[in-house]
Amino acid sequence: MQENENCKNIKASRRDFFKQSSLLAAIALTPSAVINAAQQEWDEKVASAIEEVSVQLDVNGIKHSLSIEPRVTLLDLLREQLHLTGTKKGCDHGQCGACTVHVNGNRINSCMTLAVMQEGKKITTIEGLAKGDKLHPMQEAFIKHDGFQCGYCTPGQIMSAVACIREGHADTEAEIREYMSGNICRCGAYPNIVDAIMEVKKGGKKV
Amino acid sequence: MRQFTYLRPSTSKAAIDALSKDPNAQFIAGGTNLIDLMKKGVMAPEKLVDINNLPLKEIKKQTGNLHIGALALNSDVSENKLVTQYHPLLSLALKAGASAQLRNMATVGGNMLQRTRCFYFYEPSLPCNKREPGSGCGALEGVNRMHAIFGWSDKCIAVHPSDMAIAMVALDASVLVYGPKGNRRIPFQDFHRLPGDTPEKDNSLEKGELVMGVEIPDGPFTKNVHYLKVRDRASYAFALVSVAAALNISGKTIKDARLAMGGVAHKPWRLLDAEKALIGKPATEETFKQAADIAMRGAKGFKYNSFKIPMGKNAILDALKTAAAKV
Incomplete structure (x- = not known):
């Protein structure tokens, strides 16, 4: 049990590290007002300084009403905002298939579509395949x-x-x-x- | 990826208006190429106009032709009964392209508008006249294994990567376009360009013009057709060379023929002289060999891609034999 706890912590901190490093990368590309905001209060202010759009998605039967930047891919939305990390980021260029999900029943590469383009669609990820404890x-x-x-x-x-x-x-x-x-x-x-x-x-x- | 604003208009008029007003705006449909290019920093539109809500998905038989909407998915078109009945060559070419996941995203309009996969175009730190006019062509004396053997210029030796387009040009399709000046129809043969001195221009679309669909005229090529794609692995790779072959055989005589190649030029490469060499001749290996020889006349390779010349000849022969053998 203790071991599992530790394992969870390590995972969480690794994810936070990636979040922060991608934020630093984003800062390099944003206007100075946004950078100032970002330097002071991290993601919250960056998010408010950049125009966001609303999007409604049904993911594994749960309806989500989200406000996101248009450049967020469906893959990044699933992993980083909905914490559905079963869908993997391999190449992030549509070449490996690790990010495959179903949209309205059809398989697609979630890294090659913007989340905002999937407005109103039904998304199924690997987490939505099993029925409770019963595996698919x-x-x-x-x-x-x-x-x-x-x-x-x-x-x-x-x-x-x-x-x-x-x-x-x-x-x-x-x-x-x-x-x-x-x-x-x-x-x-x-x-x-x-x-x-x-x-x-x-x-x-x-x- | 750079930031951009996002619009999703519901009419074609609103879509072209949105694009015409903004010099750095792009349409987006499937996104399988554009999003990739945006991630790489090869393209950085300031505005994306999402056209997926436009009513352009229909595939319908009309008098004298088959109409395919620009937003019809590659997977839907390849499996569509009208397509497999009237133009099986198109179905074969589409199935040879990309992966099942990408075919479920990619549209007919987007397929023809996809950019080259030349490594120099795809890597912003390298010179490329197509990406940055005047910066030079890195491929000319670089790693040019995937590059053109026909129609290139000293400014650009990239190839068009589409399989679908090879079938479209062989079947004499037309591209239906709507723009600020109204509607127009572009023969598929004239849709894509050769690089010349302006390789940054892939096709003959003008600013703000939107591909609405394609029309493929009825023809006799419903049985003896084949799309042969030669690539580095058995599936899911771009063509080294590909051949679209369509024959109309009556008795033992070839009444009509279509032949086009992919992976060899900046545009889908129709082989009109080779077609002439097939028409009226017996459907034999000898005839096919002659056509293949004629087809490859004028081909000129570079350091790493000259293998495409014998490979192209063999691929044409193989494709014609396979097409002729279909019953």
């Missing part, structure tokens, strides 16, 4: 087939895999490999990922 069949299949090593790409792989079956693109191993090509796994767990998807597809359960 695809999550169970990834565990059973050892469809990961380090696990960093796994939320994106699973979100993409679920969509792959829903789209009807999981009939053969070759088809799965083609339609999962937007999700890179540097550990090379591909054969096991394909096995997991094939099993869920053949099992015929609704995903």
